[in-house]
Amino acid sequence: MGFRPIATTRSATGVPTGKLAVWWLLASEVVIFGGVLMSYLMHRINHVDWTYEAAHTDVRIGTFNTLVLLTSSLTAVIAHHYAEKGDGVKASNYLLLTIGGAVTFASIKFGIEWPTEIAHGFTITSSPFWSFYYVAAGVHAAHVIVGAIIMGFVAYDARQGRDLHRVENVGLYWHFVDLVWIFLFPLLYIAK
């Protein structure tokens, strides 16, 4: 462990530096996703034509994926719980379950949902609604994939009892990804 960065154990703020960095990251993500969601919202309000397009999104798939993300948030917080107790193996196991959630989510989206919609002629260039749909859900899905990869590294280390504080950090990120979906879901699927 010769190259552990010093900054992870030094903090003048009362918050461990790594965790503080994640909070800052999330603050910047608020603006990224907030910007997309808000501009979606402001177009949606007075564009009745978007309602016709939105009617074609699949609520069942959206609901199931929301359920998957909520459940993966639960396993992430349980992983954090075990990391706090110093049980790296259990923390790692629960992180693997969370990764399973991420994989399920992405598989449904890229394997079933999007291909079906594209086959019906709803592509990213079909209309402003579909552009927003693919961009917002796509950026979110990219976050899901990146989160799963990072969790893989953290889970690997945690299994060996290394850097358990990272379990909480990656968990924070994961809850945020869940949070974004909580808002995307009603905007893209429910509001018809």
Place this chain on the structure above:
Amino acid sequence: MSEATASPEAHGDHGHGDHGDDHIQHYVKIWAILCVLLFVSVAGPEVAEFMPEGNLRFAFVLFTAFGIACVKAGMVIHYFMHLTSEPRFVHYFLITSVVFMGLFFAGSAVDISNHSGRNWVNYSAEEAIARNVERAKIRDAGGHGAGHDDAGHGGDAGHGHDDAGHGDDAGHGADAGHGDDAGHETEKAPDGEHH
């Protein structure tokens, strides 16, 4: 939200004791509540189908979709992210980015989401919407096959769908008559679709 670990909730002590299972049960309970809320928000619009049209129904759908989303988000932030046990300045910079987002929204939403107001009408936006609705109806009536070579939106709506600057083109005789009948006048002037 005072200093660190202000929350009286079960997660306050962060599992130093032997209450591990209690913690997990607590998390599972929160998850179950989140799932119930999810189904309520999905059922909302279905239930609304049986309600009479009107503001009440609109408010009901709005609440079940977005009100519940806000409650769910609050629960995730509070119980899963433990934001309440972070120092205040963390709250401050998170709130700052939310406030800025609201600021940008407030600054541009009036121009983007409205298509008419006092002494101005954005004809091009209204016409583009009408065209899109028409096309969606044709598409939905004629099966899904039709209407993709509508790279269309680029084609017709591309001209400033709803860009700002309606103030200027509003001048074309909308000074008194907003919207209703004024539409005809621009039809003669196709370049009303400029910016």
